[in-house]
Amino acid sequence: MAQHFLLSPQARSVSILSVASMSEKRAYAKLKRIMWDANGGKPICPHCGGLDHWELEDDRKWRCKGCRKSFSLTSETIFKDRKLSFRKILAACVIFANGVMGVSACRLSRELDISYKSAWVLLQKVRDALGQNEETAQLAGVVEIDGAVFGGSMPRLPNSKKLWEEFKRKNKAAAKKRQKLIVVMRERDDPETGKTGKLRTFLLPKEGDAIPIARDILLPDTIVHADMSPQWEPLQLLFETKRINHSEHFSHDGACTNMAESFFERMRSAERGVHKHISGAHLHRYAMELAWKEQNRRVSNGEQAAMMISAVGKAPPSKTLVGYWQGRKGKPSGNGNSSGPANDQDDDAIAYLTGRTAV
Ligand SMILES: [Zn+2]
Known part of the structure; x- marks a missing residue:
């Protein structure tokens, strides 16, 4: 069996030690070289x-x-009003690339000795930049399409067993209301050329809302694979479509959406194991980040960090994130790979920090 890419020496082309030993001048020169490549x-x-x-x-x-x-180097980019040193920005990109399931703001704040708020905004800005970079990407070949809900975690069960049923009934409905739908469109890898497939993710009210998006971003001769949800029916009018009945098979007669499910598994692992809770208002950014990581999973960490910095150099300042913690929360622009409505009345980041998981 072939060795997993992450275990190979090709996966490691930069280490956090090399960035930590850099002077501010060298870190600046490195960023300049990449951003104005x-x-x-x-x-x-x-x-x-x-x-x-x-x-x-x-x-x-x-x-x-x-x-x-x-x-200057950061004018008209998402780091326009940066307060962090160039060395810390560079280190943040390397740490971000090393976290294959994502990196939490709490971890970054401790690794770089910056406040939680700075770390949170820095990570969200990088996620925005990655999404904007892929915004115009079109998909072709064989594409799998599927939707899944995330968010809406329940608070911890009460100690008394007697209260469990009542607690579950009350909180399950509330948690469900807070869940948001992510639709993924994922190109299958091309076995002949070895090309890794691209991914696009969208935050949408329902799966059917992805049909007009699919019409725009999938090339006409694309073969689409989807499950038996009636919301995917119109796809058959637009593309050659293969459907898979998940109540009977995971894969049948060449039809399957296993690659789309595999992406959702990465998102679930990130939600459970890295972030503990992802707020619905920011879910689209996490989906963009993980889609980017999925499509660059066979790229070394140094190259990933460089791609991130390059994306940062091209992304305009974020209307949503500038002054976020000063109460100047703009409306989510829907920029990037994901789009769709998202309410921004969000104190979940603070709720997580203080242990108050609101449901
Ligand atoms: Zn000019």
């Missing part, structure tokens, strides 16, 4: 894309000769 690490104006510039006397600032606006 298209121009060989030299400045690119974020306002007009111009390559000609003057160097300003202020350290690490330039003025564009085209639009005459000044800019």
